[in-house]
Amino acid sequence: MEFKYCPTCGEKLIKKEIGDEGFVSYCNHCQRPWFNVSYSTIIALVVNEKDEVLLLKQDYVIKDSCVLVAGYYKEKETLEQTAKREVYEETGQEVIDLQYVQSYYHDKNDLIISGYIAKVQAKPLLKSIEVDELKWVKSTEAQQYLKFGSIAHKLLISYLEKRGEI
Ligand SMILES: [Zn+2]
Known part of the structure; x- marks a missing residue:
């Protein structure tokens, strides 16, 4: 801008x-x-102790695919705080380890997006009103639920590559 x-x-x-x-x-x-x-935002791939990743259905964002936790930076936060806050607000999960992966630029909305892997111990899912559905899916089976080429998809691929899964 x-x-x-x-x-x-x-x-x-x-x-x-x-x-x-x-x-x-x-x-x-x-x-x-x-x-x-540009607006500063985060995207987080939430992973539990069983190597399942947390997928969100948010019909107001996209109808036919799942998305990952994402949100806007709030003034005076660090991006790590933003990521932990968004994970908690949208899913009820507490992050125990946060790893930065890389940043992405989203041209359409002029966003700079910092991508993280957020490790959690799975707790009961608590969705925010912005989320229609939450589900745990084995990381190796999650690709099919994310839109190919989306930033969420790229972040999942980075995670699988690090794990040596692909
Ligand atoms: Zn002035």
């Missing part, structure tokens, strides 16, 4: 050359640059 007006004072921004950054949106009134930003 590119700022056109100053978020602080509302003045129209100009383009100013700033060192190595090149031309950047700049507020003459506040005398500061406003760099382009």
